[in-house]
Amino acid sequence: MxxxxxxxxxxxxxxxxxxxxxxxxxxxxxxxxxxxxxxxxxxxxxxxxxxxxxxxxxxxxxxxxxxxxxxxxxxxxxxIPDAIPEEPLSEEVVELLEKGANYDEAGLLLVLKQAHHRYGLESFLKNTIQPLMLEIGELWAKGEWDESQESITSLVIRDFLVQIRRNFDLGEGAPIILGSCLPDETHEIPLHIILLQAMMHGWQTIAAGPSPKLSSIEYLVQRLKPEKLLLSATTSLPFEQDPKLFEKLEDMASRYETTEFFLGGHGVYNHEIFLAPKRIKIAYTMEDVLN
Structure with missing residues (x-):
């Protein structure tokens, strides 16, 4: 186009x-x-x-x-003389980066627990986890961190967020959001952040895990009948591996009219195929999903 x-x-x-x-x-x-x-x-x-x-x-x-x-x-x-200057990294983010650089899993976990306890979940996600992940990505892209540092640190963060989700107390009868990475998408942390944000708004969440088969996603939709399905694409790899993936997702969405299908992540926004979605809604913010 x-x-x-x-x-x-x-x-x-x-x-x-x-x-x-x-x-x-x-x-x-x-x-x-x-x-x-x-x-x-x-x-x-x-x-x-x-x-x-x-x-x-x-x-x-x-x-x-x-x-x-x-x-x-x-x-x-x-x-742009009136532009707001970039916020400096918090002391927790700086400390987490130091622990990650030194493969200090126990130290990472301790600082994550302290930051979560000190700030509460909403601020913890916004001011600790999100800037931390951006910094890790930049360090890896510049070659200042190797793959093992990025992998170990990300695993500790992911496991910590999953534990928060599992211990989150919700009343019975809460509506369900099913969250899933796309096939060939292994970056789970953005999805867990979004699911935790949904839980703070009263939603029960279920995560399908990294790189599931398309048939597995459909099976979960069929069994769980969630009100919303949130599909995450942090990279464009799923669509490079399967150029017809979006068409397949649109087909799936047409078979489950009681479930709203949402698709989000940086791998989505740069892909030309999403200029005219029919059944699937492109989500740019959490508000796009919750509203």
């Missing part, structure tokens, strides 16, 4: 104009808020030529030897 100048530019077109990958554009958008595309009524993002100019300026500053954070700071000083 192509757009005209008045409508705006799709992320694919911005990628072609700037030479940046779609993943990098979305990462800069989500983490730093430098570009703020509007949303079309169908849900996909539309960028302006001003956004393209901003991205090109960042590229130019990086080519002159500035780090990404330095380039963003210079750009804010030049063009």
């Amino acid at each position: 192509k757009t005209n100048q008045k409508q705006g530019l799709l992320v694919k077109e911005v990628s072609e104009l700037t030479g940046l990958s779609r993943q990098v554009i979305r990462k800069w958008e989500d983490r730093y808020g430098i570009v703020c595309p509007k949303r079309h009524e169908n849900g996909y993002r539309l960028y302006t030529f001003e956004d393209v100019g901003t991205l090109l300026k960042i590229c130019s500053l990086k080519e002159k030897g500035h780090s990404l954070k330095e380039a963003l700071h210079i750009l804010r000083l030049q063009e």
